[in-house]
Amino acid sequence: MPKKRGREKHHNPEPFLADDDGAASVASKRRTKAKQHQADETPISSGMSAKILKQAQLQQREVEDDENRARNPNALSDITEEPHRLESDEDEDADEFGGFLDSRGEDEAFKVTSRMTKEIGKEYEKELGKAAVEEDERLLEAFLSKDAGPQLTLADLIVARIKENDSNVNPSNAGSDMRPLPKLDADTIEIFKGVGQFLKKYTAGKVPKPFKHIPSMNQWEDLLYLTEPENWSPNAMYQATRIFASNLTAKKVERFYKLILLPRVREDIRKNKRLHFALYQALKKSLYKPAAFFKGILLPLCESGTCNLREAVIVGSVLQKVSIPPLHSSVAVMKLADMEYCGTTSYFIKLLLEKKYALPFRVIDALVGHFMRFMNETRVMPVIWHQSLLAFVERYKNDILNEYKDNLRVLLQTQRHDLVTREIRRELDNSRSRGEKEDDLMSIASPDSVMIKPVEEDMFDIPEVPMEDD
Structure with missing residues (x-):
């Protein structure tokens, strides 16, 4: 029974509140402050809200007029400096926010207006930055080649080679999509066409073994043509880049980069306005052979004369994140400096110099x-x-x-x-x-006439050490 009374006393807060006058007074003060705070937070009247909105519109129109004057001063020379007047009654314009506002309402109105002014200023700065970027893009496009032909792919080269060797290409020697097939064994053609169908839907997992053996075969380009690289999934392109960058020679992997990887990257950027993550990883993996990367991706991209700013930024981010041997970077900078200028060549030169x-x-x-x-x-x-x-x-x-x-x-x-x-x-x-030497500040500070003698020490001049007995 005593334990039960103790629990009841603990769970009942009334005896404590009734006996403690200080606690009751604190609670009453809190309720008073809460009511006062609620009274202070009265909503802004509709008239004041309308005035605030009109003032913000006035400021926004003034900002737009300043921007228009900066862009086209001749067309706007006849505009007077008088600010725009919104549709409102003359009696409401007696006060900046209306004569019916009290001091607290005016302070609140100024706070809201200042906040809206800051927001308008931020939007104005964004517009100015956007205008500067658009202006720079327009200047870059002035240096782009307008009559550049389409970029060659592996399929274009293989089809041209087949037509050159066999002028009588007929549908019987073509696939289901009327693509001419190289002169290979029928079983080989069927196997690698099946590999191509698998790579179209590839997302993760193991790659077919026939595909891994392509780098060791003499007719590796014809076998890749059978798999239709233009239809590979982005993840399949990444796996192919890993395999070929590790197993092909620098000359062969350069052709893979130039004829397969680069056209696929540019096509993905053109369609989606950004690059798929797997294709971006493929670009990073392609720097495993730096010489092939520069000869197969960077230099052909600049030589095409059609590299836009978006492509340059994406490819340039790979250069920033991956370490490149100094010798390869030196050769790349020299090649970029000697080639015909393109709008984005300066961007790649700047990135390589900043390394x-x-x-x-x-x-x-x-x-x-x-x-x-x-x-x-x-x-x-x-x-x-x-x-x-x-x-x-x-x-x-x-x-x-x-x-x-x-x-x-x-x-x-x-x-x-x-x-x-x-x-x-x-x-x-x-x-x-180059060739000039820096001034030797130490020789100027200490002339030759000053002789600095070395410190001489006597090994027998040892101070006496007191013993414990002393």
């Missing part, structure tokens, strides 16, 4: 020649061109000849950018040239 490899002097001179080709360029250069020049000067300013620096200064007089050009000029002016 901060020790480039040979021959490559540095080739880069100087690459930039000097634009001395008499009448077209406006995109921002990425100026950024690539800045990256080159920042990293290799001490390895450029003095006469080449003078030529670059002359170039900066014709090709200018408001923000980037002054940084390039500063880097050129505050650096030494």
Whole structure:
């Protein structure tokens, strides 16, 4: 029974509240504060809300007018500076938010208006950034080739070879889709056509064994043609890249990259506006052989003259994430500098320069020649061109000849950018040239006349150590 009374006393809070006057007063104060807080949170009246909305619309129209004046000042020169007036009564415009508002309502209105103004400012900044990107894309498209033909694929080359060897190609020697078949054994054709049907739906798991034996066969291109690589799933393309990058020679895997992987990547980007993750992993795996990657993917992409900014950013992200041997990067930079300029070539040059490899002097001179080709360029250069020049000067300013620096200064007089050009000029002016030596600050601080004697120590001059007995 005592335990039962104890539990009842513990679960009943009334005796504690009734006997404790302090607790009751605290509870009453909390209820009072809660009621006061609810009273303070009265909703904004409809009139004040309408005024807030009108003020926000006024500010938004002013921002739009400023933007229109910046874009087309001639067309908007007749517009007066008087702000727009919304449809409203004259008596409501006596006060900024209406004369019927009290002080608390005005403060709340100003808070809401300031918040809306910040949101409008953010949207304005986004529009300005978007306009800058669109302008840069337009300038890049000015350097793209307009009459570039379609990119060749493995199927195009095999069909041309079959037609060249056998001019009498008839449907009896073709597949169900009227594709001419190479002169191979009927069983071999059936096996690899079945492998192609399997790779169309492949997602995960083991790859058929006949497909793994393709790299060791002489007619590997014809066998790949039978599997229809253009219809492989993205995961099958990744597995194929792993197999061929490991087992084929650099020359053969270069053809695989150029005729199969690169067209598939560009087609996926064109259709989906982004790249499938498995195909992105295939690009990263293709750098297992760097020479084949540059000769089969990067250089053909730039030589095509149709590489857009989206493709350049996706392929460039692979270059940023994967470590590349310095020798291969040096050769790639030199090839990019010597080829005909494309809109996105500067982007790849900038990425490779930012990896901060020790480039040979021959490559540095080739880069100087690459930039000097634009001395008499009448077209406006995109921002990425100026950024690539800045990256080159920042990293290799001490390895450029003095006469080449003078030529670059002359170039900066014709090709200018408001923000980037002054940084390039500063880097050129505050650096030494190739062949010049840095001043030996230590020799200046300590002249030869000052002799520093070494410290002489006497091995027998040992201080006395007190013993415990003392």
